[in-house]
Amino acid sequence: MTGFHQRVFSGVQPTGNLHLGNYLGAIKRFVELQNHYECIYCVVDLHAITVWQEPKDLSRATREVTAAFIAAGIDPRAHIVFNQSQVAEHAELAWVFNCVARMGWLNRMTQFKEKAGKHKENASVGLFAYPNLMAADVLAYKATHVPVGEDQKQHLELARDIAQKFNMDYAERIAELGHGEQFFPLTEPLIAGPAKRVMSLRDGQKKMSKSDPSDYSRINLMDDADTISLKIRKAKTDPEPLPGEVAGLEGRPEAANLVGIYAGLADTDEQAVLAEFAGPFSRFKQALAxxxxxxxxxxxxxxxRLTAEPDQIDAILADGAERARAIARPILDDVKDVVGFVRSTVDERALFGNVS
Structure with a gap:
């Protein structure tokens, strides 16, 4: 990644109740990365509308994700927190990438097939082109690293393909304008530690999801202490005691899931958990609760507290968006020069005043 500033970008969709899987799989990791990288964290509301969202629900969920970021320990002063729709550079760069990416690449995206199912002819164009927008999210800031789970690896590989094709297609122009051999970095994945994929509390072979009809399948971040304890106690297990070795969890998805959750919350590994709790499930479940x-x-x-003060959240998002634009705008201007777009070099604020 020589020549590129070490920068992390990631985002969370505002599409309903945040749960333990969102926390362990993403938000907790975001907090940890602050100590090692410049971080840009986005509430990806443009991605959210690839499927229908009730407008009032989308606004509420956007603020709730922002509140979760801050409550979990993300510092919006040291790093950047904003919502995607406030920074137009994401959508502008996504269009350029729509013209770089190939249809065959997108046709291979398994997440589109899963979400569209048998009704792909009725799916939105946005859902199909979602990975190109994700690539734009990352590359609008020339981010060098992205924390990813298993379900996002393929999208990051596509972002790397898009960056590489752009670099190759415009190599002569990039060099002519003094941008070196690569304009965009080939962004690297940051693989999470324990509990990177949190499964349902009712079915250890299904991912924990806000869309599951059973509220007992997940722990919501807004659940109170009594509800959390009850859901852990009712979590599905099997008749066997916990083994003393990780190999003993093979073929036991529910047990493996609960051990992984404990490891993720305790910042340890599965073997350490089993060394402490091998034996009856009851003692382990109480400790996990x-x-x-x-x-x-x-x-x-x-x-x-934060969601009760929406003005405070909106101020954080507005400040983050302004700082995000300050990074993304010059990069997009350079993209336009590389592609050959004619763009204004006049400061519009000087012409028309800084109209707010």
Whole structure:
């Protein structure tokens, strides 16, 4: 990644109740990365509308995700937190990438096939082109690293393909304008640690999801302590005790899931959990309930405080968007020069005044 500033970009969709899977799989990781990188964290509301969203629900969910970021420990002053739709550079660059990416690449995206199902002819064009917008999210900031889970690896590989094709297609122009051999970095994945894929509490072979009809399948970040404890106690297990070795979890998806959740919350690994709790499930479940309440209750309380003050959240998002634009605008201007677009070099604020 020589020549590129070390920068992380990632985002979370505002599409309903945040749950433990969102926290362990993404938000907790975001907090940790602040100590090592310049971080840009986005509430990706443009991605959200690839499927229908009730407008009032979308606004509420956007603020709720922002509150979760802050409550979990993301510092919006040291880093950048904003919502995607406030920074037009994402959509502008996505159009350029629509013209770089190939249809065959997008046809191979498994997530589109899963989401569209048998009704792909009725799916939105936005859902099909979603990975190109994701590539634009990352490359609008020339981000060098993206924390990814298993379900996003393919999209990051596509972003790398788009960056490489752009670099190759415009290589002569890029060099002529003094941008070196590569305009865009080939963004690297940051693979998460334990509990990177949190499964349903009712079915260890299904991912924890806000769309599951059973609320007992997930722990919502807004659940109170009693509800968290109850859901852990009712979580599906099997008749066998916990083994002493990780190999003993093979073929036991529910047990493996609960051990992974404990490891993720405790910042340890599965083997350490089994070394402590091998034996009857009852003792382990009580410890997992206590740990879950200990880790999540302060986040829940702060989320509730912040969501009760939407003006404070909106101010954080507006400030983050302004700082994000300050990075993305010069990069997009350079893209336009590389592609050959004619663009104004006049400061419009000087012509028309800084109209707000």
């Amino acid at each position: 206590d740990l879950s309440v200990e880790k999540l209750s302060p986040i829940t309380a702060e989320m509730r």
